[in-house]
Amino acid sequence: MLITIIIAFFSLVGLMTLHEFGHFLFAKKFGVKVEEFGIGYPPRIFGKKIGETIYSLNLLPFGAFVRLPGEIEENHSPDSFSQQPISKRVLIVLGGVLSFWIIAAIIFSIVFTLGAPIAIDDEADGDLINPRVQIVGLAKDSPAEIAGLKIGDAIKEMSFLDVKLTPEKTKQIQEFTNNYLGKEINLTIERGKEILYLSLIPRISPPQGEGAMGIALARTAIKKSPLYLALWEGIVATGDLTVGVIRGYLKAINNVIIGQPSGVQMTGPVGVFQMLSQAQELGITYYLNFLAMISIYLAVFNLMPIPAVDGGKLMFLTIEAIRKKPVSEKVEQKITAVFFVLLIILMVFVTINDINRIF
Secondary structure, eight states: OHHHHHHHHHHHHHHHHHHHHHHHHHHHHTTOOOOEEEEEEEEEEEEEEETTEEEEEEEEEEEEEEEOTTSSSOOOSTTSGGGSOHHHHHHHHHHHHHHHHHHHHHHHHHHHHHOEEEEEOTTOOSSOEEEEEEEEEEOTTOHHHHHTOOTTOEEEEEEETTEEEOOSSHHHHHHHHHHTTTSOEEEEEEETTEEEEEEEOOOSSOOTTTOSSOEEEEEEEEEOOOHHHHHHHHHHHHHHHHHHHHHHHHHHHHHHHTTSOOOOOOOOHHHHHHHHHHHHHHOHHHHHHHHHHHHHHHHHHHHSSOTTSHHHHHHHHHHHHHHTSOOOHHHHHHHHHHHHHHHHHHHHHHHHHHHHHHO
16 A cells, blocks of 8 residues: 555656656756756755756655746846747746656556557457456445446446356346346446445436446457557547547536536645546556546646636737736735635635545
């Protein structure tokens, strides 16, 4: 368990460090002085100055940072951030977001090279690697959730008394379940390297759209690609998932506007750690897949016009381009500080919810 937490922790810190490295590279490219590139947040544990930049390791291990002169307050030095043309400042800000997408594309490419699980039709046949039926959705408070089933579980066997089924297709599971509504059936579940034995009672009259067990199923098999194809497939997967994430955010915002539930469950660091830990149990490809997904979610979130994230800085730069003069330094700092505090409060609230939900 400790190793799992350590891997999850360093994975997230690694994502944030590479994000800041994107800012760092673009700043260096455009001749902007980088005063410090730090892993973790101060107080500083160790620092070494190489050239004009201090490279530091800091005590609070919650990410990384790049310190540029003129980023927070105006600096008239020609190598400061504030003295660069708007186009260069925009690219420096975007550098961090681009790094998230590049990381995701690389991870997906690795996954496709190793062999990625993909959904296949029940009728698909031929050269299939490890075909199985997996749970891809789980309804809250359903018999499946109460029994302890999780997303990613593969159903290897179902039984009722002396009747047994080794399912190879989703429709076999659906037919077996419908034959024994209201009766306790036994399930043999494969979860990563574990084999679990669970039981549940399929509902006779389930809520609409949930099904008797309360699960969504998909038949999957492993697909491997040669490196030259995997690189392109990684880029395509990154683009497709980015579009999906944006649509999800827009749908949530639309639901809030029309007074309906957003349909979004916010998750903080604790929740992400838990999901990363579960993904590790399912195997390396699942873990890498989930890490790439986190990277894309972070990219999209960072582009939102919220002061205190990259999108907020882009918003102020856009206003400056339209007005032909920058937003007042004090106004920008005050707005950013307020939203930073709000984000911290939101993070604390979400973390408390995560802890209550998990424990």
